[in-house]
Amino acid sequence: MSVAHPAEVHAHPEMNFLSKYFFSQDHKVIGIQFLFTSLIFLVVGGGLALLVRVQLAWPHAEIPLLSWMFQDNGGRMPESFYNMLFSMHASVMIFFVIIPVLAGAFGNFTIPLMIGAKDMAFPVLNMLSYWFMWPAFVLILSSFFVEGGGPAAGWTSYPTLSSVAMPAGEGLQSPAAPNSGHGQVLWLLALTFVGISSMLGSVNYITTIINMRAPGMTLYRMPMTIWAMFITAILQAFALPVLTVALILQTLDKTIGTTFFLPDGLTFGNWITGPGGGQTLLWQHLFWFYSHPAVYIMILPSMGMVSDIISTFARRPLFGYRAMIYSIAGIAGLGFIVWGHHMFQSGMDPRLGTGFMIATIMIALPSAIKVFNWLGTIFHGNIQYTAAMLFALGFVALFIIGGLSGIFMAATPVDIFIHDTYFIVAHIHYVLFTSSIFGIFAGIYYWFPKMFARQMNEFWGRVHFGLTFVLANCVFFPMHILGVGGLRRRIPDITASPREAAFMPLNQFITISALVLGAVQIIFVINFFYSLFRGKPAGRNPWNSNTLEWSAPSPPPHGNFETVPIVFRGPYEYVEVEGHGDHLPQTLKLEGPAPTAGH
Amino acid sequence: MGKWWSILFGVTMIACTLLFVVSPFVGWWLPEGVSTHSWSVDLLFYFILGITGFFFILTEALMCIFMYRYCSSEKAGRTVAHAPGFFVRTYNKWTPPAIKGSIAKVLNDPHKIEMAWTVLPAVILLWIAFAQVDAWAVIKYQSRMPRYAEKNQEFTPLQIDVTARQWEWRIRYPSSERFVEWMTRKGDPEILKDFQSFAKIEQKDDVKLVNELHVWNHHPAVLQLSTRDVIHSFNLPHMRVKQDSLPGKQIPVWFTPIKHNTIRLSADGDVWIDGYNPDTKAQDRNQIWDLSCAELCGWGHYRMVGRLYVHESQQDFLDWLKSVEAKMLPPRAK
Incomplete structure (x- = not known):
């Protein structure tokens, strides 16, 4: 099923600076807004991680830069x-970096362009989904500075x-931990706003993908990026309400003295809590019912983007296109029954x-x-090692590690030993850093020319990849x-x-690698901003790619396409055809029999 | 230039593999397993390590080979047909034609390849999953835990109450008198009642210690785990035991040690020290077994570390229990 646009040319009113760059309803601007704010939070989250590492490697030393804060210690x-x-670190990276970049930035930027739509189905909702992030930004950042700390x-x-609160009238202090007072309440509220933002986005994505595809863009002609965004949006729509409820319940426990998560009579120092009747496990069930699907929300879009990038630069059709879709759907479906x-x-x-184990x-x-x-796609390919391709291949190589290590902790008896150890930390970072973030880097290098009409410097992109790849393994392996x-973590x-002190040398090695890894990202930052202003101008289709966004001007104007694109073929037809080079764009109509795009 | 990327990938992956090979030799590996659980947990760990290790090397090797061979040349032309490499030649030479025929049939049909790489991992994964079921049930199912001996030939497990709080383990043992009754009188409904009431009702003559867990070798111990404030996790890495304690709940945990680490310091004294290695008959840092908290429980979480003392025999344990009782103030009621 594909729905044609009305044929009339949609006139976009002249916009002033504020409505063009701030309160914009253009999906591309909103996507870029998400991208920039998330990259700023990536720096915040990364800085927090480096401080964690410094403390771990030299636990008894003064902390550089921050020691003035701890005079009495x-x-x-x-x-x-x-x-x-x-x-x-984890809250910022998950809720303010990875989810907003993947769903917010790339989802927004790619969906209308890759399905041949003028914009999202609900542009105002789309703008709101970005602006609902701002209360969350303010709340989460202010939690650093409140009484008791973040x-x-x-x-x-x-x-x-996290949840236990002093009796009514004694303020928001927590008897369990100083930080679980005001800071925790701000955290709960911040996440609620992130949830609202994601929910507005996901409704929009689902509607747009179902209703706004260009003529000829059948479901099975959609690129993997779009399939991944589609399934991710469905995951968000179904899982998020549960998290929102859990967050509200904990907020009520903390503020007005409900006891959803508080059992009877706990002892904190001289104070004994009253009758409770709540269950601490209830939170864990509600939280993981969202947060396990959230793991897939954070990896599936990367998988989709990587599939497109690998196919483009291997100059090969994606191997097993339908199997790829079904396996994303399979991951998403199973993702709802594995939270335990x-x-x-x-x-x-x-x-x-x-x-749950099975x-x-x-x-x-x-x-x-x-x-x-993915291996089948590069087999017999003609691989071009661009920075985007390298990050995509790095994703595959390191996702293998993250995937395989997951089997250890899925196996319940083995999990008894490795649960709450650094094995879990290794696994989560192979999935979220070397997979999701590698996918994000790949996406930035790949779509940068479309976003800003300039190309990022390839040489420094490759240097950035090489160092990041090696150092990430030094840190996480x-x-x-x-x-x-x-x-223990x-x-x-x-x-x-x-017993644990014996691991000190390894800990110090990891920390030094992490500090260098952090420093290496400066290459990316400089390359990003330099290329933004001085990069090599990019044409419409610098990568000779097939998908629809490359048939639009760079950068695409408000409304995206000069004429409504008509889709004649699937997204991965990288085949040699007389007179057409090695690729057949989705909009290309060929006379005569269609060429076979075999595996 | 492009080919160097495959070499970078390959070298990095080889370094990762080597780390796993070298670590056990420098002591960065599973701590010695000294309970009946450790055998099954470690076996399953190595079983999964073997399978995942094989697929890790296979997929990463294929990836590096493909990246090397199918790199576009500087002229951006198509890769030319290569002469068959070492593996292909070996395969051609040594594989029986019948098998070669059926493999070729699969390799030349993408759908057959996809079926193969779907069904084969599915079978292996199911195998891994079902291999875990019994070990898990033995360790965690309450129905499988040792209980008060109903008949003469069975034995009653040692029962201990462990209550976590920020940031220590409060450990409560039965009095020596009560303990002897548990161990010697079997099938007695009175004792059964008393045994079952231990975890729920504190007695004045119970022996209470902080951060010191004492059991004895080759005898199951059942710990009744609870917490007074937040979630903690009872973690005995050497015993391969880990269980969160939940506010408002009591959760039983059990294990049977198969090695002891605690001896009497002098023949008639009542000083007991751990860190003894019965294999070498010497003190050994690795024989100090920690009881740590594995679930974040506030700022003191990292130092919520106790010790596990495994005595050599029931008599040693009883002697130790009596020596602690002697040091305790007499209960006011008596």
């Missing part, structure tokens, strides 16, 4: 500050550490653990199929070893246990 970092750092109960915010694998050791009935291990299957298909050794000082 001898310049050393207090433990609660460390807990705040990793909690905020939230420090982990990004998972398990009650009762975060809770194997939580005190949930262990018989449930058995069921579902979780089976999710490796669609992931494996995707990897084989040894964490598997730490986990196998049983080093979320501890500021590993010398507290003599």
Whole structure:
């Protein structure tokens, strides 16, 4: 099914500076707004991570730059500050970087362009989805500065550490942790706003993809990026309400004294909480019912973009196009019934653990199929090693590690040992850093010419990739070893246990690698801004790519296409045809019999 | 130039693999497993490590080979047909024609390849999944845990109450008198009642310690786990035991040690020290077994570390229990 646009030319009114760059309803501007704010938060989140690493490597030393804050602690970092750092690192990276970049920036930018639409179905809703991020930005950043400090109960915010509150009338202080007072409330509210933003976006994406495709753009002619965004939006729409409810319940527990997550009579110092009747596990179920699908929300769009980029630069049709779609759908579907694998050791009935384990291990299957298909795509290809392609290939190489390490923790008995160790930290970073963020870098290098009509410097792009690839492995791979050794996560000082203190040399190696990895990103920042103003001008289609966005001018004007594009073929027809070079754009109509685009 | 990227990928992946090979030799590996759980957990760990390691090397190698061979040349022309390489030649020479025929049939049909790489991993993954079920049930299912001995030939597990709070483990043992009754009188409904009431009702003569968990070798211990404030996680890495404690709940945990690490310092004294290695008959840093909290529980989480003492025999444990009782103030009621 594809729906044609009305044929009349849509006139866009003249816009002033404010309505063009700030309160814009143009999906491309909104996408770029998401991109810029998220990249700023990427710097914040990365800085938090580096502070975490510095503390881990030299737990008894003064903290550089920040020691003035800790005069009464001898310049050393207090433990609660460390807990705040990793909690905020994860919260910022997940809710303010990866989800907004993938869904907000790339979703917004690519969806109308790649399906041949003039804009999103609901432009005002789209603008609101960006502006609902701003209360979240303000709330999350202000939580650093409130009494007690930012939230420090982990990004998972398990009650009762996060939720327990003093009796009514004693303010928002928490008896469990100083940071679980005002900071926690701001965190809860910030995430609620992020949720509203994502929900507005996902409704828009689903509607746009179903209703606004160009003539000829059937569902099975959509590029993988669009399929991934489509399925991600569905995941968001179904999972987010559950998180929102959980966030509201915890906010009520903290502010007006409800006891959704508070059991009877807990003891904090001299104070005993009253009757509760709540369940701490309820939060974990609600939280992971969203946050496990959220893991796929953070990886599926990257997978889609990487599929398009690999096919383009291998000059080969994507191997197993339909299998790729079905495996994304499979991952998303299974993703709703595996949340319990975060809770194997939580005190949930262990018989449930058995069921969750089997579902979780089976999710490796669609992931494996995707990897084989990517390998099948580069097989017999004609690979051009652009920066975008390198990040896409890096994604595949390192997603393999993240995928395989997942099997260890899915296996319940093995998980007994590695749960809450650095093995988990290694796994999550192979999936979220070396996969999702690599996908984001690939996407930026790939679509930069379309966004800004200039190309990023390829040489420095490749240097950026090479160093990032090697250093990311130096940072995250040894964490598997730490986990196998049983080093607990979320501890500021590993010398507290003599057994764990033995891992100090490895910890220091990781920290030094992480500092260099952080420094290397400056190459990207400089390249990005330099290319924005001085980069080589890009034509419409610098990569000789097939998909629709490359048939629009660079940058596409408000309304995107000069004429409504008509789609004649699938997105991956990279084949030699007499007189057409090695690729057939989706808008190209060929006379005579269609060429076969075999595998 | 392009080919160098495949070499960079290859070298990095080889370095990662080597780290896994070298680490066990420098002591960065699983801590020694000293409970009956550790055998099954470690076996499953190595089983998964073997399978994932194989597929890791296979996929990364294929990727590097493809990246090397199908790199576009500087002239941006198509790659020319290569002469068959070493592996192809070996394959051609040594594979029986019948097998070669069927493999060729699969390789020449994309749908057959896709079926193959869907069905084969599915079978392997299901195999991995079902291999876990029994070990998990033994360790975690309450129905499978040791319980009060109904008959004469069975034995009663040691029962201990563990209550977590920020940031210590409060550990409560039965009095030596009660303990002896549990161990010797079997099938007695009175004792069964008393045994089951231990975790729910504190007695004045219970022995209470902080951060010191004592059990003895080759005998199951059942710990009744609870918490007074936030979620903690009871973590005995050497025993391959981990269980969150939940506010408002009591969760049983069990294990049977298969090695002891605690000896009496002098023949008639009541000083006991851990860190003893019965294999070498010497003190050993690696024989100090920690009981740590694995779930973030506030700022003191990292130092919520206790110790596990495994005595050699029931008699040693009883002697130790009596020596602690002797040091305790007499209960006011008596």
